[in-house]
Amino acid sequence: MTQPDNVTVGAAVKTVALVSSGRHPVSGRAGRAREDARAVEMGLSLSGGTLTLLHAGDADDAALPEYLGMYHGLSAGAGPGRLDLLPMAPDGDALPALAARLRQSDARLVLTGQRAECGEGSGMLPYLLAETLGWSIATGIAAIEQCDGDHVTVLQALPQGQRRRLEVALPCLLAVDGVAPAPRQSAFGPARRGITDSVATAAPAADPGWAAWQWQPARARPKRLKVVKSTNARDRFKAAAAKSAASGGQVLTDLAPDEAADRLLAYLRSEKVLAPVSDAEGADQ
Amino acid sequence: MLQTLLPILIFAALAVGAVGAARRIRLWRRGQRSPMGWHRLVRMPKRYLNDLHHIVARDKAMAHTHVATAGGFVAAMALALVVHGFGWRNPILGGLLLLASLGMFVGALAVNRRRLDPPAKLSKGPWQRLSKSLLAYSVGMFLVSLPLVGVAPTTLGGGALALVLTLLVAWGLLEMIVGMGWGGPMKHAFAGSLHLAFHRRPERFDDQHGEPQSKIPHDVHRGSRSTALFPLDLAAPKLGVEKPSDFQWEQLLGFDACVQCGRCQAVCPAYAAGQPLNPKKLIQDMVVGMVGGSDARYAGSAYPGIEVGKHRGAPAEPIVPQLVEAETLWACTTCRACVEECPMMIEHVDAIVDMRRFVTLERGETPEKGAAAIDNLIATDNPGGLDNASRLDWAADLDIPRIQDRPEGVDVLLWLGDGAFDMRNQRTLRSLVKILRAGGVDFAVLGDEERDSGDVARRLGDEATFQRLAERNIATLSRYRFQRIVTADPHSFHVLGREYGAFGGHYTVRHHSTFIAELFDAGRLHVKAAEQRETVTYHDPCYLGRYNGEFAAPRQVLAALGVEFAEMERSGYRSRCCGGGGGAALSDVPGKARIPDMRMEDVRETGASTVAVACPQCTAMLEGVVEPRPQIKDLAEMVAEALIEPASDTASPTATADTREEIPA
Known part of the structure; x- marks a missing residue:
C-alpha cells in the first residue's frame, strides 16, 4: 500500500508527541526510541514546527536532544523544537503527570510509540492515558491520511502488510507502529537549538509496586523452526516468510455496538478471561 | 598622436582596472573575517616563482608558455608604463620593451596553438578570447614601441596604421588590465597572487620550512602536506557553510584564483565515472555564488548529467540546491587529486566538506546510508552498528596482548580500525599480527576500548560525532603507555596522526607499510623468494x-x-x-x-x-x-x-600462534 502524500494541518489541531528514552539494541545506549521517533516524524509532517514534544523523566537523558534534532526541513518560519519536560525519577509513575499536563494544554491529537524500550515497557501507557483523559485511542498506526478539526483518518497496520482504514474522533491518542515511515535524521544544529521547558508538576507518587518487583533483562523467546521439506523454492520461501496467522475465530461485521459488546463479553467468559455471568453486570474491560 | 593617446590609454586602463579590483576586494570581504597580516604579501613573489611554478611545470610545455607570456606581459607592462606612460623614451628601455613584447608574442602563439583544438578540460568562452587578446597586446605593443629604437619612421604615429595599432593596444589593455579587476580571465593573476599570499594552509609552501621538502624538481609534492581538515567550532551560531558568504574570505579569494585549466577535472575520479561532480565547475559555481547570478556563462564541461544554466546563486542565498545540487557534494571521495593538481593551490576538498557540514549538521540531509552510519557511530562507536566488544573476535585464537594488561607500557599500539569487523580485512590483520610476531615487536591492542577514529563521520560533515569520538579516543589513549601507534588503515593513520592534534592528541603514528619497511631495514624480517615470478x-x-x-x-x-x-x-x-x-x-x-x-x-x-x-x-x-x-x-x-619464521623462537614469548598450537594444552 502506498503511503499517502503529506497531509498537513495548521495550528488548528494542536499536536503533541510523547517521547521516551530508547535503548540501542546492541550497545544499550540511550537514544531515540524506534516507535517514538516515528511518532515524532508523523507529527512533524502533520503539524510542522508547531508540534510539541512531551517527556516525563530525566532532563539529562541523551535521547531528548536527538528528538529535538528532528526539527529541520520544516516551513521557512518554523522555530526551534520545543520539548516540555516533566521531571520525574525513574521509578515514578508517568501517567498522572502526563495526563495532568495534557489536560492543561489544548492538545487534541497525541502521538506516541506503542511501547517503551526501557523501564516497564508494558505497552499499557497509551491505553491508560487515553482512559484517564477520556479520549479515543487507536494503536498500530502506520500513517495519517487526513486530519480535519474533528476527525483523523488513519491507517492501522495489521499482520502481513495489511492495513485498515480507521476514522477516529478528536481528541485522540494514536500509538504509532514500527512500520510507519522512518524518522528523519536527527541533526546536531537543531538539537542544539531545541528548547526544553521544565514544567513543574506535583511530585509524582512513587509507584509502590515498582520497588518490590524483581527485574531481569527481557530475552526474546526462541522460536521453533518449521522445517519445510519441499524441493520447491517458492514453498520454502512462503513457509519462511509466513507469520503464524491466527486460526479459528470468526470475523463479526455489521453488528450494533451493544450487540458486539455482548458477543465479545460472551467470548471472553467462554475463554474464562472474565468471571462467569452471575456478577457480569460489573465486568468492565 | 600615439604619444598623446598611449599615456591616456594606459592610465585610463589602470584607473578603471583599479576600480574593478576594489570592487572585487569588496566581494571577498563578504566572506567570514579571519585575522590577516598585510606583511604576508611579501611572501607572494617567492611562492609564485617557486611553489606555483613547480606545480605548473608538471606540464613542461605549459610552464614554458606561461613563463614567456606572463613574464613578457609583466615586463612589457612595467616598461610601457615608464616609456609610454611617463614618456621616458629611452632607447634602451625601448629595446627591452620590444624584447618583452616579443617574448610575450612567442608565448601567445603557443597559447593560440593550444587553443586551436583545445583539450576537453579547458574552458572556452572568454578564455578563447584571451589567447587573441594576448596576441593583440603583444603585437600592438611591439609595433608602437618600434619607433623608440628608430627602426620605423617616426611618422608611423599618424594615419590609419596608428589608429589600428592604438586599437590593438587598447584591446590588449582592456583585456589585461581592466579585465584583471573586473572579472575577466586575467582576474586569475590578481586574485591568484593574493591567494598565494593569504593561503589558508601556509604549510603547503616551502617558505614555511626553510628548505624545499624534496630535492627532485617539479614532479613531487611541494611543501608539507597540510591535509587535516579545519576543526569546526560547534558553538558557532551556524555550523558549516550554507551561503557563499559563510566561507572564510580567503576561500572566496581562492575560488576567484581559478584559471579553469581543468587539471582537476582531468584527475577527478567522480567526474570520470560520470557522477555529477566536476571540481572546476564547483569552483566556478562558488564564484557565481560570490558575485551573484546564473551559471549560464560558464564555458567549460558541466557536472555530468546536470545541464549548465539552470542554477543561480547569490552571496546571501543558500548554495544547496539552488546553485549546487547536494549529490554533487556527496559524489566527492575527498581523494584530493584535484587539490594536488591545482596550479593555483585551491582547496576544493575543504570547500566540499564545509558545505557537507551544513547539510549534515543543520539540515540533517546526509544520504541515507551515511546517516545510518552516523547513527551507528553515535550508538555503538562503529559505523556498522556492531557490538564493539566483538572487535577482537577474529583474533580469538591469536592470544593478542591487551594494553590493559601492560601498565608498564609497550613499544607498539596496534590500532585495528573498523576493518576489524570485516572478514576480508581480518585476514590482513591476522597477517600483520604474524609479521609483528616474526619481527619480535612488543605490541598490544586496545580491544573493545578502541572506537572508530571518526574519519567517515568527519568526511560526511558530522563534525559533532567526529569530535566526540576523537575526544573519547584521546581520553582512552591517554590512559596507556606506548611509543607509537601502528595501523593497517590509512584513514585511521591520517586522523590519528594529523587530525587529533587539534584536539590535544599527539602521537607518533606509522602505517603498517612504513613499519614493515622499517622492520626489513632493521633486518628483523626474513622472507623467502617467491616460488613463481608474478x-x-x-x-x-x-x-x-x-x-x-x-x-x-x-x-x-x-x-x-x-x-x-x-x-x-x-x-x-x-x-x-x-x-x-x-x-x-x-x-x-x-x-x-x-x-x-x-x-x-x-x-x-x-x-x-x-x-x-x-x-x-x-x-x-x-x-x-x-x-x-x-x-x-x-x-x-x-x-x-x-615470511620465514625464526625456528629457534618457538619457546620465546614472541612465538607465533601457529607454533603455539602444536604444544598440547
Missing part, C-alpha cells in the same frame, strides 16, 4: 599517499619481497582513488561507471596478476570488481606469505 602493481591509497606522502615504503616492501613490479600510469601522487573514501561508498551517487572498475582497468593495463593494496577501503572497493580480474592482496598478506 608481476605485481601497487595501488596508492589516497589517505596514505596524497594525504600523508608515504609513497616509498610500500614500494620498498615490494622490492624486499623480490616481486616483479610494474607501476601503473596513475600512481604515486597521481594515483586514482578506489572510490571508497570520504563516505562516497555510503552516499553511492549513481554515475555511468564505477570508480573501482576504472581503477581495475588501470591495473589490467600493467599486465600485473596481483595488485598490492594497503587500505581496507581500497581492498573492499577493488575486490568488488567482477572476476576475472587480478587478485587483490594487502601488503601485509604478501609479506606474511613469504
